[in-house]
Amino acid sequence: QEDDDACSDYGSRDKPGTALGRTVPDGNVLFPDIFHTDHLLFYERFKAYQDYILADCKASEVKEFTAEYLEKVLEPSGWQAVWRTNVFEVVVEVVDVEYSALKAVVRLCEPFLCESQVSTFTQECMQELLELKERQIPLQELWVVYDESGEFDQTALAVEHVRHLFCFKRFFYQCIWRTWDEEEEDDFDYFVRCVEPRLRLHYDILEHRVPSGLVADYQNYLSQCEELYRKFLNVRNSISSSDSDSEVENVSMVEGLKLYEKIEHLKQKLKLIENPLLRYVFGYQKYSGLQAKGQRPTGTKITHVVSSTMMASLLQSLIRDKLCPEPCGEELEIQFHNDPLAAVNACYEGDTVIICPGHYVVDGVFCIADSVELEGYGLPDDIVIEKQGKGDNFVDCTGANIKISNLKLVQHDAVEGILNVHHGKTTLENCVLQCETTGITVRTSAELLMKNSDLYGAKGAGVEIYPGSTCTLLDNGIHHCKEGILIKNFLDEHYDVPRISMINNMIHNNEGYGVVLVKPTAASDVKDASAERTTGVLTDLALLGIMFLLFPDLGNTQPTRSGDGKACVEGFRQEELPECVTDELELYEQAEISEQTEGNYEIANELGATSVKKSQMRKKRLSELGITEADDNLMSQEMFVSIVGNQFKWNGKGSFGTFLF
Numbered sequence: 001q002e003d004d005d006a007c008s009d010y011g012s013r014d015k016p017g018t019a020l021g022r023t024v025p026d027g028n029v030l031f032p033d034i035f036h037t038d039h040l041l042f043y044e045r046f047k048a049y050q051d052y053i054l055a056d057c058k059a060s061e062v063k064e065f066t067a068e069y070l071e072k073v074l075e076p077s078g079w080q081a082v083w084r085t086n087v088f089e090v091v092v093e094v095v096d097v098e099y100s101a102l103k104a105v106v107r108l109c110e111p112f113l114c115e116s117q118v119s120t121f122t123q124e125c126m127q128e129l130l131e132l133k134e135r136q137i138p139l140q141e142l143w144v145v146y147d148e149s150g151e152f153d154q155t156a157l158a159v160e161h162v163r164h165l166f167c168f169k170r171f172f173y174q175c176i177w178r179t180w181d182e183e184e185e186d187d188f189d190y191f192v193r194c195v196e197p198r199l200r201l202h203y204d205i206l207e208h209r210v211p212s213g214l215v216a217d218y219q220n221y222l223s224q225c226e227e228l229y230r231k232f233l234n235v236r237n238s239i240s241s242s243d244s245d246s247e248v249e250n251v252s253m254v255e256g257l258k259l260y261e262k263i264e265h266l267k268q269k270l271k272l273i274e275n276p277l278l279r280y281v282f283g284y285q286k287y288s289g290l291q292a293k294g295q296r297p298t299g300t301k302i303t304h305v306v307s308s309t310m311m312a313s314l315l316q317s318l319i320r321d322k323l324c325p326e327p328c329g330e331e332l333e334i335q336f337h338n339d340p341l342a343a344v345n346a347c348y349e350g351d352t353v354i355i356c357p358g359h360y361v362v363d364g365v366f367c368i369a370d371s372v373e374l375e376g377y378g379l380p381d382d383i384v385i386e387k388q389g390k391g392d393n394f395v396d397c398t399g400a401n402i403k404i405s406n407l408k409l410v411q412h413d414a415v416e417g418i419l420n421v422h423h424g425k426t427t428l429e430n431c432v433l434q435c436e437t438t439g440i441t442v443r444t445s446a447e448l449l450m451k452n453s454d455l456y457g458a459k460g461a462g463v464e465i466y467p468g469s470t471c472t473l474l475d476n477g478i479h480h481c482k483e484g485i486l487i488k489n490f491l492d493e494h495y496d497v498p499r500i501s502m503i504n505n506m507i508h509n510n511e512g513y514g515v516v517l518v519k520p521t522a523a524s525d526v527k528d529a530s531a532e533r534t535t536g537v538l539t540d541l542a543l544l545g546i547m548f549l550l551f552p553d554l555g556n557t558q559p560t561r562s563g564d565g566k567a568c569v570e571g572f573r574q575e576e577l578p579e580c581v582t583d584e585l586e587l588y589e590q591a592e593i594s595e596q597t598e599g600n601y602e603i604a605n606e607l608g609a610t611s612v613k614k615s616q617m618r619k620k621r622l623s624e625l626g627i628t629e630a631d632d633n634l635m636s637q638e639m640f641v642s643i644v645g646n647q648f649k650w651n652g653k654g655s656f657g658t659f660l661f
Contacts, residue, residue: 045199083106101136305334418440
């Protein structure tokens with residue numbers, strides 16, 4: 001830790017000896033060693049940029065602030081460096097520093113040490129070159145010679161920071177600077193507004209923490225925004241240079257406004273990706289190009305058995321329990337594999353994969369595009385599939401009806417969640433999921449049924465529910481995640497309301513909330529809805545009254561009440577619950593709310609109010625279009641909610657909260 005502080009704090013000079021490493025040159029053995037500074041981590045560069053170089057500056061003041069920083073930390077003379085170009089390397093001594101120009105005044109060292117691809121670079125030639133440059137060399141072209149005393153540690157670090165900002169692929173101008181930054185100056189300083197989020201994104205990309213698809217989206221948005229901004233500047237300049245109030249100028253103004261709106265839209269997308277929280281709250285609509293194979297050409301269905309080693313006793317048990325539990329009239333075709341990923345890749349529509357006990361390490365992605373069943377033969381803790389190597393995904397599901405049971409999935413060095421349901425329906429039963437980033441993601445139009453499973457360890461949300469999806473959670477444990485369950489914003493007119501059932505789940509020990517609803521703050525309608533909830537204007541009785549008006553099918557559904565009189569809003573449009581769990585839900589209809597389950601009412605109340613607000617907004621838009629009586633199908637977008645019997649314990653911020661953006 002002391003070394004880290006020494007690397008970051010330019011004022012730390014009370015420790016004897018250098019805290020930096022050294023780099024031995026590859027070529028000329030007579031060349032001196034140099035300080036090893038190009039390995040600095042994000043937080044080391046970040047602290048210098050935040051506290052000393054770019055703090056409180058405007059976009060136009062970056063170079064000026066950098067010069068002020070150098071005046072504080074850079075030794076003005078008395079240190080040696082290796083001057084590096086694409087053609088040569090030569091050892092020089094710094095005799096002065098031109099801080100405002102970010103240059104050092106140098107002279108050749110004695111003895112003369114030079115290494116070049118061209119033999120004609122003699123000492124005389126180098127002297128002439130220095131004279132032409134007035135002996136001023138850009139600091140980013142200098143690598144400070146190693147010194148054990150520690151006296152030049154901060155000089156080496158300062159030169160490294162300058163090199164990183166202004167030299168390596170012009171990092172500052174490619175990764176941080178945007179041509180429109182100066183026009184956005186506001187109460188926030190440039191570092192907070194621009195440098196910090198873009199610097200974090202840059203290092204997250206370097207460390208493979210951002211999905212490759214999202215990186216591609218960001219670069220695409222940035223290119224589009226820069227191109228539109230150039231066009232906007234041209235239009236604006238043509239208007240300002242024109243003195244006439246002609247029709248052409250009016251057309252240009254309209255064109256400029258359209259360009260401005262497009263630019264602002266793209267800039268908002270860029271800011272969402274730059275923000276490390278919003279990046280994962282909103283994610284991105286990744287196109288899944290998985291193609292289903294369909295049925296096998298022969299029309300047969302195969303059972304794939306996965307085992308690292310197959311013993312006779314294990315085979316007998318499999319035949320008795322799984323392969324032929326009772327006399328069957330037709331032959332069963334079986335294929336054996338020692339790798340679960342190879343077995344899944346060999347599947348066609350209707351196939352079954354039985355995975356025997358063992359610890360399987362896979363380096364790849366499970367892409368399941370057909371209706372197949374993956375079943376562990378035994379307890380989940382005995383059948384472990386561990387992801388090896390960095391990658392965007394672990395399990396991608398797009399099949400119409402996928403079933404996964406009795407497995408433990410372990411994720412490491414991940415970028416995306418442990419399981420993504422893109423399309424179709426996925427049933428997850430009696431599984432254990434040890435996550436890394438987010439847990440399970442249920443995309444728009446997809447369906448998840450998760451039963452009797454345990455999910456933990458997600459650095460994001462344990463379960464992310466997208467608008468227009470269907471998510472049923474029964475008897476699960478979701479714990480030790482950043483957030484338990486995250487329901488993404490569905491108030492946008494282009495989104496459909498999700499259908500959510502949460503019954504008898506244990507949601508505990510999450511860092512934030514047990515359940516989070518993402519909502520926009522920009523829309524006045526949403527503000528009104530939030531105000532109604534927080535001030536208590538929308539009472540339990542009023543909420544139920546509104547729902548009976550907007551949900552005519554609620555007539556036979558009664559709210560369950562706890563001992564203290566709080567209503568648990570259960571079963572909006574209950575007859576529309578997925579058929580596969582109708583019977584199971586009937587068992588919970590009369591569930592009582594305990595002290596640990598009081599969050600059920602709060603969640604159902606908020607989701608119901610938000611769904612009602614969505615319906616009101618939709619009606620308002622239809623009314624503006626002159627449609628006075630909406631079509632039943634068009635208006636049947638209310639959220640199905642069944643929140644019963646869930647327990648919320650020891651979540652850092654409580655059982656339920658809203659994230660306003």
